[in-house]
Amino acid sequence: MTKVVLGIIVxxxxxxxxxxxxxxxxxxxxxxKIEISSHISKxxxxxxxxxxxxxxxxxxxxxxDIRVEPxxxxxxxxxxxxxxxxxxxxxxxxxxSYIPCRxxxxxxxxxxxxxxxTEDIESNWSDNSSYLRLTVIAKHSLSGFTDIFVKDFYSKxxxxxxxxxxxxxxxxA
Numbered sequence: 186m187t188k189v190v191l192g193i194i195v196x197x198x199x200x201x202x203x204x205x206x207x208x209x210x211x212x213x214x215x216x217x218k219i220e221i222s223s224h225i226s227k228x229x230x231x232x233x234x235x236x237x238x239x240x241x242x243x244x245x246x247x248x249x250d251i252r253v254e255p256x257x258x259x260x261x262x263x264x265x266x267x268x269x270x271x272x273x274x275x276x277x278x279x280x281x282s283y284i285p286c287r288x289x290x291x292x293x294x295x296x297x298x299x300x301x302x303t304e305d306i307e308s309n310w311s312d313n314s315s316y317l318r319l320t321v322i323a324k325h326s327l328s329g330f331t332d333i334f335v336k337d338f339y340s341k342x343x344x345x346x347x348x349x350x351x352x353x354x355x356x357x358a
Contacts, residue, residue, distance in 0.1 A: 215328035218243040219321050221336035222355035225306070225344045226299075235277075235301045238319050239349045240334075242284045242296040247326040251281040253300050254322070259315040272309070274317075276302050284323075287353070294352040310341050 219240050226237040238255065242248055255274040260267045278300055287296045306317065317338040324331045347357035 212328050212330070215246070215325050216244075216330050217248050217323045217325050217332040217334075219248075219323060219332075219334045220355060221319055221321060221334060222349065222357075223336070223338075223343060224347075224349070224355070224357050225317075225338065226349050226357055227307075227344050227346050228348060233303055234305065235303055236306050236344070237299045237301045237349060239297065239299045239355060240319075240321055241298075241353060241355065242286060242323075244325065245286055247283060247285050248323040249283045249326055250331075251284060251298075251321065251323040253279050253281070254320040255302065256318050256320070257306070257309050257315065258318060259311070267314075274302050274304050274306065276300050297352060299349060307341060307344060313340075 220243055222239040224239075226239070228235050228237060238253070240253075253276060255276065257272045257274055258269050259272075261270045262268075281298060281300075284298060285291070285295050309315075310317070319336045319338070321334045322331065323334075345357050350356050350358050
């Protein structure tokens, strides 16, 4: 009788440990990986000034339900100190349903995305206490895990009239 109970306990512990290791090792590796450029590209076309943000899907799998949220923050005075006030920046396309993973056969670099706004970011950037935050939220296609990636831009110096390079390069030229 003791051997039966001991066998059941060992079986349960083995199942719990193997499930834990599966979740921690396998599924934890199935997370979204996104890199965001340190530059904001200011390009004029069709008589309109556009500000571009670039990010790259570095995940070894597809990602979906991607939301991009740029927000302009500035300090405002409060009772007893300073607070931060946020103002959303409207993008021309802030929801992307699907981004593929990087493939050698992909000549169009579909895993690298650029989103744009036509709002005048430079005029809203009034002082040195202001900054812009770009948030990218995405889900992994296999695990379904959602991850959030944030890039803060603390100075107007990140805005450049150069265009983004193609592919995996987050730089400008």
